[in-house]
Amino acid sequence: MKIAFIVPRYGTEILGGPEYHCRLVAERMAERHQVDALTTCARDATTWQNEYPEAPDRIRGVLVRRFANAATRDPEAFDRLSARVFSPGHTAADEAEWLRQQGPWCPPLIDYLSRHHTSYDGLVFFGGVHALSVVGLAVAPSRSVLVPAAHDEPALGLAIVREAFERPRAIAYNTPTEQRFLASRFRIRAEVQDVIGCGVDLPQHHAYPRLGPGASDATEGEAEQGRDGETEDGLVRRSPVGEGGRRFGSHLTSRGAMFRRRHRLHGPFVLYGGRIEAGKGCEELVEYFSSYVEAGGEASLVLMGVKLMPLPEEPFITFAGLLSETERGQALEAATVVVVPSPVETLSLLALEAFSVGTPVLASARSEVLVDHCLTGNAGLFYADREEFVEGLATLVADEPLRAALGRNGREYVRRNYRWDIVLSKYERMIGELRK
Amino acid sequence: MSDPNARFQTVNVEQIMAQIRARIRERRGADHVDAQIRELSAERLAGLIGSHDAQVELIEKLRRGAAAAREEAPIDDSSLYGRRGPLGWVRRLLSPILALFLSPKAMLHALGRQGDSLARQEQSSAVLFELIENLVLETTRLEVEVKKLEMRVESQATRFDFAERRARAVEGMARYRSEQAPEPEGARGRATREPAGPAPAGAGAQPQGGREAETALGADARRRRRRRRGRRGGPARLPDESIASGAEQAPGGDAHAEPGAAASGAEPGESPAPEPRHEDPPTPPDHDDQ
Numbered sequence: 142m143k144i145a146f147i148v149p150r151y152g153t154e155i156l157g158g159p160e161y162h163c164r165l166v167a168e169r170m171a172e173r174h175q176v177d178a179l180t181t182c183a184r185d186a187t188t189w190q191n192e193y194p195e196a197p198d199r200i201r202g203v204l205v206r207r208f209a210n211a212a213t214r215d216p217e218a219f220d221r222l223s224a225r226v227f228s229p230g231h232t233a234a235d236e237a238e239w240l241r242q243q244g245p246w247c248p249p250l251i252d253y254l255s256r257h258h259t260s261y262d263g264l265v266f267f268g269g270v271h272a273l274s275v276v277g278l279a280v281a282p283s284r285s286v287l288v289p290a291a292h293d294e295p296a297l298g299l300a301i302v303r304e305a306f307e308r309p310r311a312i313a314y315n316t317p318t319e320q321r322f323l324a325s326r327f328r329i330r331a332e333v334q335d336v337i338g339c340g341v342d343l344p345q346h347h348a349y350p351r352l353g354p355g356a357s358d359a360t361e362g363e364a365e366q367g368r369d370g371e372t373e374d375g376l377v378r379r380s381p382v383g384e385g386g387r388r389f390g391s392h393l394t395s396r397g398a399m400f401r402r403r404h405r406l407h408g409p410f411v412l413y414g415g416r417i418e419a420g421k422g423c424e425e426l427v428e429y430f431s432s433y434v435e436a437g438g439e440a441s442l443v444l445m446g447v448k449l450m451p452l453p454e455e456p457f458i459t460f461a462g463l464l465s466e467t468e469r470g471q472a473l474e475a476a477t478v479v480v481v482p483s484p485v486e487t488l489s490l491l492a493l494e495a496f497s498v499g500t501p502v503l504a505s506a507r508s509e510v511l512v513d514h515c516l517t518g519n520a521g522l523f524y525a526d527r528e529e530f531v532e533g534l535a536t537l538v539a540d541e542p543l544r545a546a547l548g549r550n551g552r553e554y555v556r557r558n559y560r561w562d563i564v565l566s567k568y569e570r571m572i573g574e575l576r577k
Numbered sequence: 578m579s580d581p582n583a584r585f586q587t588v589n590v591e592q593i594m595a596q597i598r599a600r601i602r603e604r605r606g607a608d609h610v611d612a613q614i615r616e617l618s619a620e621r622l623a624g625l626i627g628s629h630d631a632q633v634e635l636i637e638k639l640r641r642g643a644a645a646a647r648e649e650a651p652i653d654d655s656s657l658y659g660r661r662g663p664l665g666w667v668r669r670l671l672s673p674i675l676a677l678f679l680s681p682k683a684m685l686h687a688l689g690r691q692g693d694s695l696a697r698q699e700q701s702s703a704v705l706f707e708l709i710e711n712l713v714l715e716t717t718r719l720e721v722e723v724k725k726l727e728m729r730v731e732s733q734a735t736r737f738d739f740a741e742r743r744a745r746a747v748e749g750m751a752r753y754r755s756e757q758a759p760e761p762e763g764a765r766g767r768a769t770r771e772p773a774g775p776a777p778a779g780a781g782a783q784p785q786g787g788r789e790a791e792t793a794l795g796a797d798a799r800r801r802r803r804r805r806r807g808r809r810g811g812p813a814r815l816p817d818e819s820i821a822s823g824a825e826q827a828p829g830g831d832a833h834a835e836p837g838a839a840a841s842g843a844e845p846g847e848s849p850a851p852e853p854r855h856e857d858p859p860t861p862p863d864h865d866d867q
Contacts, residue, residue: 229694298697519590528601536597546588 142262142572143175147254149245149271151180151205152193156447157415158186159268159290162315162339162488164203166265169340169565171202177261178205179253181245181273188213189244208250214242227295236301240272243296247273254280263572266309270296275305284575285309286568287331290487291323292510303327311571313337315488318513333574340561341493343552344470397475400468404461409440409538411503412476414469414491415483417460418449422482422505427453429530436531440538442480445472474498477544478537486510493559496520496551501544503533518554520547618717622710639706652689657681 148163155161163178170176178200182191191209198205219242225231226239250273258264258281266274269289278285287309296302306323311333314320320336323329400406411430417423423444430442434457444452445461452460464472473479479495484507486492492502492514502521504511506529515521522537524530537544602611626636655661658668668675675681 229697515590519588522590522593522597528605529597532597532601533594536593543588543593547590550588 142569142576143177143260144170144263144265144572145177145179145254145258145261146170146203146265146267147179147250147273147277148267149181149189149273150183150186151178151200151207152184153200154184157490159288159487161490162288162290163265163267164200165339166564166568167203168201169561170568173565173569176203178203179250180205180207181247181250182207182209183245187216189246206253208247208253210245210247211249212241212244212246214244218242223295226299233300236299239299240275240301243270244272251276251280258284263575265313265568265572269306270294270302275301278305278308282308283310286311286313286333286571286575288313288315288337289319289323290315291319292485292487293322297326310575313568313571315339316510316513318510319487322509333571335567335571337564337567337571338488338559339490339493340564341490341497341555341559343497343556343560344474397471397473400471400475404443404459406441406443406459406475409477410443410459410475411440411478411480411534411538412443412445412472412495412500413480413482414445414472416447416449417444417452420485422484423450426480426482427458429524429527430457430534431455432527433531433534436535438531438535438538440477440534443472443476445469470494470498473500476500478503478534480534481505481508481511483511484508489514492521493555496548497555497559499545499548499552501537501547501551503530503537514554518550520551520554522547614718614721615714617721618710618714621717622713625713636706639703652685652692654685656688657685 146163146167148160150160151164153164155164167176167178181189182193182195183189184192189210190213193207195207195209198207222235222239222242226235254264254277261284263286264277264281264284265286265288266277267288267290268274269287269291274287278287285308287306289306289312291297306327307330309331312323312329312331312335314323314334314336315338317336320334413423413426415421419425427442431453433440434455441457441459443459443461445464447463448460452458461472473495476495477500479491479500479502481489481492481495481502481504483489484505486508487510489504489508489511492504492511495502496514496518502511502515504515504521504523506512506523506525512523515523522533524533537547623636654669655665658672659665672681
C-alpha cells in the first residue's frame with residue numbers, strides 16, 4: 142500500500158502532540174508499506190515560520206515531502222481574531238480568516254494533494270483543528286482517514302471545523318473517551334471508525350533485576366525482589382553475571398540504576414516527562430509537590446524534557462534535560478511513580494510508556510482520558526486537588542505491593558490495547574476498507 | 578502481604594481512590610461540614626439572587642441550561658412546513674408561490690443561526706452560573722475556614738497568656754527565693770566554714786555540739802526536700818539530683834558550696850555561688866498556684 146501521512150510539522154526534533162504520534166506510526170508503517178509524510182517546512186507551531194529546506198528527505202524509512210508555508214502567524218493578531226471568532230455573531234468569512242491565521246497555510250501542499258491523491262491508497266490526516274486537515278480533507282474525502290486528536294476546545298464550535306469532521310470516510314480515535322466526546326459534538330458520518338491510538342513498545346521486563354538486599358537506594362519491596370526467583374508479577378529476574386561468574390553489585394543491576402547513578406538520585410522519585418510548561422500542568426505539579434514535601438514526603442521530583450518555564454531551585458527538584466529515547470526508557474523504569482499533570486490529553490504517550498515498563502501513574506483527574514486509562518487499566522491513581530495529590534503520592538510511594546500490582550496491570554493494559562502489531566493492523570484494515 | 582498475586586487480583590483503583598478521599602475527609606473532619614457548607618452557600622446564593630418566583634425559576638433553568646440546549650431539535654424544513662402529512666405536502670407544493678413573497682431558505686438559515694446563538698448563550702449562562710455557584714461555595718468554605726482559624730488564634734492567644742503568666746509566676750518565685758536565701762546561707766556558711774571559731778552573738782547560747790547537730794538536721798531536711806522535688810519533677814530532674822547527691826557526699830560536708838561549684842563548674846576551693854539553690858531550679862508551680 143502507498144500511504145500519505147499529512148501533518149503540520151515532521152521531524153525527530155518534534156516531541157509530543159499529533160506530530161510525534163504521526164512520526165511514530167509512519168515509521169512503523171514504513172517497515173511494511175510505502176509511506177510518504179506530507180508536511181510543511183515549519184518547526185515552530187506558534188509562528189509556522191519555514192525553517193526546514195523545501196526538499197524531499199528520508200527520515201527513518203519515511204519519505205518526507207516538505208512544502209513552504211505561504212503565511213506566518215502574528216500571535217497578537219491571531220488572539221484578537223480568536224476572541225472575535227469564538228464569540229457569537231461572527232461570520233463565515235471570519236472563520237475562514239481564522240483558519241488561515243491558525244495555519245499552517247500551505248497551498249503548495251494542497252496542490253500536491255489535489256494532483257497526486259489518486260496515487261495513494263490512503264491519506265491519513267493527523268489533528269483536526271488546523272488548516273491542513275480542514276482544507277486537505279476536502280480534496281479526497283473518500284480515501285481520507287482523520288486522526289482527530291481532539292479535546293474540548295473553542296475551535297470545535299466553528300462551522301468550518303464541524304464540516305471538516307463530517308467529511309472523512311474513516312476516523313481513527315485515540316481513545317474511547319475521544320470517540321464519545323466527538324460523537325456528542327458532531328454528526329460523524331465516517332463509514333469506518335475505530336479506536337486505534339498509538340503503539341507502545343513493551344520492553345522485556347527482565348533486563349534490570351531489582352536491587353539486592355541492603356542496597357542504599359532500594360525500597361523495601363525492591364530489595365525483596367533483588368534475589369533470583371519468581372517475583373510477584375510472575376517474571377523471573379536474575380542478577381547479571383560478569384566475567385568469572387562474578388555477580389554485579391546491586392548499584393549496577395537495580396531497576397533503572399544507570400539513570401539513578403547519572404542523576405545522583407537516591408530513594409524514591411517521581412518522574413515527569415514532556416514539555417515543562419504551565420499549560421501542561423507543571424506549575425501546579427511543582428506547587429503540589431512542594432506541599433507533599435512539606436507534609437513529610439521523602440520522594441524527589443525529576444522533570445525531563447524541554448524546559449519552557451522556570452523551575453524553583455529546591456533540593457527535591459531535579460531537571461534531567463532532554464533525554465534520548467533509551468535514556469527516557471531507563472528513566473521511566475527507574476521512577477517510583479510517573480506523574481502526568483496535564484489537564485488536556487488526547488492519548489498521553491507518557492502514561493502509556495510508564496504503563497509499558499510497569500511503573501504506576503499518578504494523573505490529573507481533569508483529563509478524562511487519563512482517568513479512563515487509570516480506571517480501565519487499573520494501573521494508576523489520579524488527583525483532583527492538592528490534598529488528593531499529596532495523599533495519592535504518599536500512598537503510592539509507601540505501598541510497594543500496590544505499585545507492583547498497578548504496574549503489572551499497566552503492562553497488561555498496554556499489551557491488550559496499545560501493542561504496535563495491534564495498532565498497525567488496525568490502520569491497515571482501515572485503509573484496506575477505503576480501497577474497497 | 579503473604580500472597581502478592583492475590584493482592585494484584587484484588588487491586589481496584591476506584592476503591593483505592595475512595596479510600597484516599599475518605600482519609601482526606603477524615604483528616605479534615607469535613608464529612609458533615611461539607612454538606613453544611615453546601616447548604617449555607619445555597620442559602621447565600623438564594624439571598625443574593627432574591628426570592629422572586631421568576632428568579633427562582635431562572636436559577637433552575639440555568640442549572641439545567643447546558644443540557645436543555647443540547648436537547649433542542651435542529652431547525653430544518655419541518656420547522657417551517659410542519660410534519661409530513663397532507664397539510665405539510667400542500668404547503669411544500671405551494672412553497673414556490675411562497676418563495677415569490679419571501680425566502681424560506683433565508684428564514685431557515687436566520688432561524689438556525691439564532692438558534693445556535695441562543696444555545697451558545699444558554700450554555701455560557703449555565704457555565705457562568707456554575708462558576709458563580711462555585712465561587713459562592715468557595716467563599717463560604719473560606720469563611721468557615723477563616724472562622725476556624727480565628728478560633729485557633731484565640732485559643733493560641735489564651736494559651737500564650739497562660740504560659741506568660743506562668744513564666745512570670747516562676748520568675749517571681751525565683752526572685753523571692755533568691756531574696757530569702759542569703760540569711761540562711763550566711764548562717765549555714767558560718768556553721769560549716771567556721772566550725773572551730775568563736776560563736777556568733779545570736780548563737781552564743783548554743784553549744785558547739787548543738788550547732789553541729791542542727792547542721793546535720795538541716796542537711797537531712799534539705800535532702801528530704803530535694804528528694805520530694807526530685808519525685809515531683811520526674812525523670813527529667815535526675816541529673817540535678819545526682820549532682821546534688823554527689824555534692825552531699827563531697828568532703829567537708831558543705832552541702833551548698835559543692836553543688837554550686839559542681840553546677841557552675843567552679844573549683845572546690847572557690848567561694849560558693851551567691852544563689853544558694855542555683856543547682857536545683859525551682860519546680861514550676863502547679864496551676865493552682867496562680
